[in-house]
Amino acid sequence: MRFDILTIFPDFFTSPLAEGMIRRAIEGGVVTVQAHNIRDFATDKHAMTDDRPFGGGEGMVMKPEPLAAAVSHARQLGVDGPGDQKVSGGQVVLLTPQGRKLDQQLAGELLAEQQLILVCGRYEGVDERFCQRYVDREISIGDYVLSGGEPAALVLLDCLIRLLPGVLGCGDSALNDTFSAGSRGGLKYPQYTRPRVFEGCEVPEVLLAGDHAAIQRWRQQAARERTRARRPELLAADEVEPVERDWLGQLDIALVHYPVYNRLGEVIGSAVTNLDIHDIARCGRTYGIGRFYLVTPYADQQELVAELLAHWLQGAGGELNPARRSALELVEVVADLAELYQRVSARRGVAPLVVGTSARPQGEGQLEYRQLRQRLQAGQPALILLGTAWGLAAEALGGIDGFLPPINGAGEYNHLAVRSAAAIVMDRLLYEQPATK
Numbered sequence: 001m002r003f004d005i006l007t008i009f010p011d012f013f014t015s016p017l018a019e020g021m022i023r024r025a026i027e028g029g030v031v032t033v034q035a036h037n038i039r040d041f042a043t044d045k046h047a048m049t050d051d052r053p054f055g056g057g058e059g060m061v062m063k064p065e066p067l068a069a070a071v072s073h074a075r076q077l078g079v080d081g082p083g084d085q086k087v088s089g090g091q092v093v094l095l096t097p098q099g100r101k102l103d104q105q106l107a108g109e110l111l112a113e114q115q116l117i118l119v120c121g122r123y124e125g126v127d128e129r130f131c132q133r134y135v136d137r138e139i140s141i142g143d144y145v146l147s148g149g150e151p152a153a154l155v156l157l158d159c160l161i162r163l164l165p166g167v168l169g170c171g172d173s174a175l176n177d178t179f180s181a182g183s184r185g186g187l188k189y190p191q192y193t194r195p196r197v198f199e200g201c202e203v204p205e206v207l208l209a210g211d212h213a214a215i216q217r218w219r220q221q222a223a224r225e226r227t228r229a230r231r232p233e234l235l236a237a238d239e240v241e242p243v244e245r246d247w248l249g250q251l252d253i254a255l256v257h258y259p260v261y262n263r264l265g266e267v268i269g270s271a272v273t274n275l276d277i278h279d280i281a282r283c284g285r286t287y288g289i290g291r292f293y294l295v296t297p298y299a300d301q302q303e304l305v306a307e308l309l310a311h312w313l314q315g316a317g318g319e320l321n322p323a324r325r326s327a328l329e330l331v332e333v334v335a336d337l338a339e340l341y342q343r344v345s346a347r348r349g350v351a352p353l354v355v356g357t358s359a360r361p362q363g364e365g366q367l368e369y370r371q372l373r374q375r376l377q378a379g380q381p382a383l384i385l386l387g388t389a390w391g392l393a394a395e396a397l398g399g400i401d402g403f404l405p406p407i408n409g410a411g412e413y414n415h416l417a418v419r420s421a422a423a424i425v426m427d428r429l430l431y432e433q434p435a436t437k
Contacts, residue, residue: 090115099138
């Protein structure tokens with residue numbers, strides 16, 4: 001298979017093409033990769049490949065003439081055909097955030113081509129007339145913007161070359177990768193190596209017993225549970241409970257242990273509890289939320305949670321009770337609210353709507369359940385903060401966008417356990433709830 005890369009920075013590819021798997025594939029004759037400088041095909045004395053956009057606007061646009069000439073040159077190089085003949089006319093791929101998102105299925109489609117000509121866009125984009133006349137496919141590697149198409153071209157190269165026969169040392173590696181047929185299109189199972197015990201965490205016993213049938217069953221189950229927890233959209237429809245396909249997946253919940261009030265109104269840090277972690281995680285799994293975060297700045301509390309999770313996610317607990325392991329896969333620990341907001345924003349790709357809870361009416365800023373439901377259904381991520389002890393302290397309220405109504409409205413007694421409140425909140429979001437007093 002032949003790859004011709006059209007770029008204004010051909011040296012960008014010098015080191016990556018000389019390392020690792022790609023280098024071995026080139027040296028073994030499995031692929032041919034050549035980078036072409038688009039400037040070599042410019043016709044003016046300054047070798048210009050870009051110009052200002054018609055109609056005004058920011059930045060520059062790549063000119064169509066040098067790109068068209070570079071494509072024509074690459075097509076003439078072609079690939080080896082019968083005898084000493086060359087087969088010309090490779091498919092032209094433009095790397096652009098506006099293209100079809102690269103996935104394993106698309107990678108399989110591209111492997112049918114003998115030659116791919118990868119066009120690395122720059123600046124504000126490429127003249128549309130070049131796209132219309134020369135480009136066969138537009139491909140994106142994700143919903144974000146790079147300074148140019150060169151890193152995307154490297155990603156595409158790596159993705160495709162490793163799938164070619166004879167490139168990887170183990171022939172089954174690509175077949176069983178995440179997203180591949182061997183993993184049923186989902187995520188791959190967890191992997192372990194020596195030592196058997198690392199920082200108190202042991203390798204699952206089933207992997208050490210030598211029962212290959214049991215190991216295969218464990219891996220299949222672990223892969224399904226990991227996919228269901230992290231990427232449920234990858235599972236076939238008959239493998240996912242309806243609630244996991246619902247909009248509640250846009251919701252994350254955080255249990256805040258600091259800063260909160262004690263009964264005297266003093267700001268304190270409360271202790272994490274085994275019961276809260278288990279029950280809220282189980283509830284979150286049942287309703288299909290995204291993540292369950294524990295917010296505590298205390299190292300000993302973080303270590304306690306890590307030990308608990310290790311037992312259920314990698315240890316004997318998860319082996320005996322896979323359903324509980326699946327629930328606790330939702331749990332993540334963060335040190336403070338700033339880290340929480342950063343973590344959620346990075347994972348979601350956008351800052352979430354932050355919603356507080358309180359047993360006391362908050363007046364201004366109240367967000368009704370139906371309003372939050374509508375925002376979730378519209379695709380807006382949200383993060384609900386649950387306070388421990390006697391509720392969220394004032395200093396925790398700075399980043400909050402609104403408050404849910406107290407669960408008991410204006411009721412005289414409102415001292416629910418936080419795990420009970422979490423369950424009620426999730427249920428009221430999923431279903432219509434009676435009006436508060």
